[in-house]
Amino acid sequence: MNVLWLFAHPEHRSLNAALRDDGIRALRAAGHEVRQSDLYAMGFKAVLDADDYADEQARGDAGRLLVGDAQEDAWRAGTVRPDIAAEHEKLAWADALIVHFPLWWFGPPAILKGWFDRVLVQGLASKVKDAEGTTRRYGDGGLAGKRAMVVTSVGAREASFGTRGIHGHIDEVLWPLHHGTFFYTGMAPLPPFVVYGADRLTREAYPQVASGLAERLRGLWTTTPLPYRPERGGDYDEELALRPELAAGERGLSIHSAEPDDAPAHPPTSPHTHSPHTRPRVGRPSDSPGSGDRGAGLRAEGAAVRAG
Numbered sequence: 240m241n242v243l244w245l246f247a248h249p250e251h252r253s254l255n256a257a258l259r260d261d262g263i264r265a266l267r268a269a270g271h272e273v274r275q276s277d278l279y280a281m282g283f284k285a286v287l288d289a290d291d292y293a294d295e296q297a298r299g300d301a302g303r304l305l306v307g308d309a310q311e312d313a314w315r316a317g318t319v320r321p322d323i324a325a326e327h328e329k330l331a332w333a334d335a336l337i338v339h340f341p342l343w344w345f346g347p348p349a350i351l352k353g354w355f356d357r358v359l360v361q362g363l364a365s366k367v368k369d370a371e372g373t374t375r376r377y378g379d380g381g382l383a384g385k386r387a388m389v390v391t392s393v394g395a396r397e398a399s400f401g402t403r404g405i406h407g408h409i410d411e412v413l414w415p416l417h418h419g420t421f422f423y424t425g426m427a428p429l430p431p432f433v434v435y436g437a438d439r440l441t442r443e444a445y446p447q448v449a450s451g452l453a454e455r456l457r458g459l460w461t462t463t464p465l466p467y468r469p470e471r472g473g474d475y476d477e478e479l480a481l482r483p484e485l486a487a488g489e490r491g492l493s494i495h496s497a498e499p500d501d502a503p504a505h506p507p508t509s510p511h512t513h514s515p516h517t518r519p520r521v522g523r524p525s526d527s528p529g530s531g532d533r534g535a536g537l538r539a540e541g542a543a544v545r546a547g
């Protein structure tokens with residue numbers, strides 16, 4: 240299988256760089272092809288701006304830049320900037336994407352956010368239409384068939400990103416990537432690999448973390464994806480609101496993960512319902528705190544590695 244390792248850390252002697260190196264070694268040892276986008280090392284331009292689309296802007300509405308349309312025009316014409324085109328080529332090649340970064344201010348470093356803004360262009364990753372002209376997204380889309388997994392490290396301890404943690408649950412912190420980016424574009428989001436308390440990690444504890452990552456990478460093709468509800472699986476109404484009989488009385492992000500007993504309320508509205516995220520889904524883990532914990536299924540397979 241082909242794996243694209245997308246890496247965002249400015250220091251090549253960092254904890255994350257060591258994990259990246261060991262992770263790539265583990266994948267290659269298992270016979271996989273790996274390519275890398277080391278964004279800082281590449282000097283990747285982080286900001287989507289008018290310079291990216293100078294030609295398309297000139298053709299637009301009295302010189303006004305319409306960002307999405309300019310992206311799509313350039314992508315269809317094959318005139319996207321060379322650095323973006325190079326990433327498109329790697330993305331097309333990849334069966335799986337590892338998105339690896341230290342958590343900074345509850346999200347990825349700006350250079351990685353910039354990769355999403357600049358590389359996941361309209362037409363390729365958003366506003367992708369099927370033959371009937373319906374938009375393909377959330378469980379289907381331009382990147383359908385690929386798998387994606389976050390590898391990240393956080394300064395905070397595990398409990399503080401847990402069910403009652405002050406920072407909010409890690410699944411919800413990573414929601415913009417898992418649901419808003421991977422699942423939206425059709426990729427199957429895998430449970431993340433998270434190193435907690437990273438700033439206090441000792442050299443002695445490192446091998447255990449690296450072997451935890453290698454273990455997760457061995458399961459890259461077999462791990463059950465996060466059980467998000469596909470847009471056209473029958474669970475959402477015409478306004479894209481979850482049907483009232485599903486997760487009745489509940490609110491929050493976890494209602495968008497299907498429970499094992501959630502029978503499809505309505506027949507699927509499209510043929511694009513064969514993604515690996517559709518039922519059957521992961522069951523409730525045995526250590527689930529209770530029946531009201533709808534996020535438990537998501538968390539069952541997430542890796543948790545603590546600082547020693």
Ligand SMILES: Cc1cc2nc3c(=O)[nH]c(=O)nc-3n(C[C@H](O)[C@H](O)[C@H](O)COP(=O)(O)OP(=O)(O)OC[C@H]3O[C@@H](n4cnc5c(N)ncnc54)[C@H](O)[C@@H]3O)c2cc1C
Binds near residue numbers: 257343344392438
């Ligand atoms: C701008 C910013 C915003 C942040 N926001 C958040 C946030 O919102 N939430 C949060 O929880 N945290 C936050 N943090 C903390 C951040 O997530 C951690 O600092 C980061 O995850 C640590 O990863 P690193 O690769 O930079 O570690 P490094 O600083 O490189 O290393 C961390 C520790 O690992 C040790 N180590 C063990 N083995 C190795 C090895 N083989 N190679 C190298 N080092 C090793 C190092 O000695 C060091 O003690 C933020 C930090 C910054 C700078």
